[in-house]
Amino acid sequence: MKQNSLFIVLVSLVSMTFFSCKNDTKLKKTNTIKTQKNILFIAIDDLKPILGCYGDTLIKTPHIDQLASQGFVLENNHCQQAVCGPSRASLLTGKRPDYTKVWDLKTLIRDKNPNIVTLPQYFKQNGYKTAAVGKIFDFRSVDKGNDSISWTYKYDNFKHHSEIGREYVNETEHVSMEITHVPDSLTADGEVVRRSKKYLRKFAKKEEPFFMAVGFYKPHLPFVVPQKYWDLYDRKDIELPAYQKAPEGAPTYATQPSWELRSGYADIPKDYETKIPVEKQLKLIHGYYAAVSFIDQQVGNVLAELDRLGLRENTVIVLWGDHGWHLGDHNMFCKHTNYEQATRSPLIFSAGKNRMGASQTPTEFVDIFPTLCELTGIETPKNLDGLSLIPLMENKVSKIKDYAVSQFTRDNNKMGYAFRNENYRYIIWMKDKFTSERAFDEALIADEELYDYIKDPEERKNIAFEKDYIEIKTALKKQAITFFKQYELQKDVN
Numbered sequence: 001m002k003q004n005s006l007f008i009v010l011v012s013l014v015s016m017t018f019f020s021c022k023n024d025t026k027l028k029k030t031n032t033i034k035t036q037k038n039i040l041f042i043a044i045d046d047l048k049p050i051l052g053c054y055g056d057t058l059i060k061t062p063h064i065d066q067l068a069s070q071g072f073v074l075e076n077n078h079c080q081q082a083v084c085g086p087s088r089a090s091l092l093t094g095k096r097p098d099y100t101k102v103w104d105l106k107t108l109i110r111d112k113n114p115n116i117v118t119l120p121q122y123f124k125q126n127g128y129k130t131a132a133v134g135k136i137f138d139f140r141s142v143d144k145g146n147d148s149i150s151w152t153y154k155y156d157n158f159k160h161h162s163e164i165g166r167e168y169v170n171e172t173e174h175v176s177m178e179i180t181h182v183p184d185s186l187t188a189d190g191e192v193v194r195r196s197k198k199y200l201r202k203f204a205k206k207e208e209p210f211f212m213a214v215g216f217y218k219p220h221l222p223f224v225v226p227q228k229y230w231d232l233y234d235r236k237d238i239e240l241p242a243y244q245k246a247p248e249g250a251p252t253y254a255t256q257p258s259w260e261l262r263s264g265y266a267d268i269p270k271d272y273e274t275k276i277p278v279e280k281q282l283k284l285i286h287g288y289y290a291a292v293s294f295i296d297q298q299v300g301n302v303l304a305e306l307d308r309l310g311l312r313e314n315t316v317i318v319l320w321g322d323h324g325w326h327l328g329d330h331n332m333f334c335k336h337t338n339y340e341q342a343t344r345s346p347l348i349f350s351a352g353k354n355r356m357g358a359s360q361t362p363t364e365f366v367d368i369f370p371t372l373c374e375l376t377g378i379e380t381p382k383n384l385d386g387l388s389l390i391p392l393m394e395n396k397v398s399k400i401k402d403y404a405v406s407q408f409t410r411d412n413n414k415m416g417y418a419f420r421n422e423n424y425r426y427i428i429w430m431k432d433k434f435t436s437e438r439a440f441d442e443a444l445i446a447d448e449e450l451y452d453y454i455k456d457p458e459e460r461k462n463i464a465f466e467k468d469y470i471e472i473k474t475a476l477k478k479q480a481i482t483f484f485k486q487y488e489l490q491k492d493v494n
């Protein structure tokens with residue numbers, strides 16, 4: 001009897017040890033998977049860097065500012081082309097517009113590059129569950145599934161017109177703004193929040209890491225947001241930009257008469273020669289500020305859910321606006337230029353306590369892809385055009401590149417390339433439908449621009465042909481030519 005009892009005890013101990021080891025193995029596997037960083041990828045349409053964390057003293061953006069205080073702010077960041085489709089196509093592939101061939105709002109990314117691998121697709125290939133709500137790709141650049149190959153779960157799109165719409169609640173005319181009287185939850189971006197929260201709750205129950213893309217529609221025109229956000233601002237505190245003329249000495253085609261605003265909205269003069277009344281300009285700025293504060297609250301709602309689910313510590317957050325926006329400077333209310341207010345775009349990472357701070361060195365949206373790869377320990381594809389920002393964020397270097405490059409086309413045959421460093425912007429306009437994949441030829445230069453942001457932050461005067469700036473322009477032009485030759489050589493490699 002004693003022997004049988006002893007045998008039973010021994011069997012029990014062995015069984016307990018076996019199952020304990022088995023559970024430990026499973027636990028270790030789970031912990032290993034869970035230590036793989038998740039990604040919360042927040043895209044905001046037409047958001048320029050008028051945020052508290054970028055030094056704006058009038059705007060009210062407490063949630064984005066708090067995120068920035070716990071992360072790293074790229075203060076001199078620039079998009080590759082200041083319009084939604086090309087900017088997003090470039091950012092989401094890590095390749096410049098001359099490679100993607102998306103320079104407009106009608107070219108599909110995969111029509112030009114069928115086998116290109118997008119950022120979410122690459123993470124999906126590396127074991128991530130990928131999902132998206134709202135505007136991530138510009139829908140005019142991808143298939144009806146918003147590049148369906150990129151997403152584990154079917155792209156969560158919904159109609160953003162009508163009463164839960166991006167457009168209007170009561171307005172019957174297509175006007176530039178509306179003060180609405182509905183709760184946030186009945187707006188398109190409120191719906192983006194609701195559906196994003198639903199995905200986060202789903203991901204919290206799974207072992208695999210996730211790539212959650214959240215795309216907000218505002219502050220894109222029309223400026224239609226609930227009244228409480230308009231009420232945050234007194235229009236008496238809003239001022240027009242100090243300089244509202246085209247830059248002296250700049251090519252006439254370099255600026256534009258606010259095409260999108262003038263052609264699409266019933267309350268704006270369509271005649272390019274008719275100046276938008278001052279009161280309307282102030283109201284447009286007021287509406288833009290209200291829309292930014294509205295989106296700030298929606299960002300806060302998503303971040304609060306991330307915190308509530310206990311996911312924040314193990315999630316890399318990146319927040320970006322796809323390009324800037326001229327808010328009355330140079331007499332423009334638009335994007336679509338190579339100037340500072342159009343190309344400069346917010347970029348904020350929250351990726352751990354050892355990566356906090358800010359930098360004024362030039363960075364670009366093509367840097368996001370390699371940065372997220374390094375932050376999550378995934379091998380970075382070899383053919384990306386950007387560089388990882390990790391050395392900068394960890395204060396190991398003072399800069400990672402000499403300049404950021406943006407571009408925009410004009411007159412169907414000119415391409416302007418803007419090279420922005422810490423103090424200057426050099427723009428070289430090339431004719432004959434030149435792109436950086438062609439051999440550079442000095443004879444193709446149509447015009448040049450140069451702006452000194454130390455002495456002239458408002459871009460009042462093109463100094464490209466002034467004697468005092470010959471050496472500076474020569475050095476910047478040399479860098480531009482080196483850039484063109486570098487990408488000409490890469491054409492055969494890629």
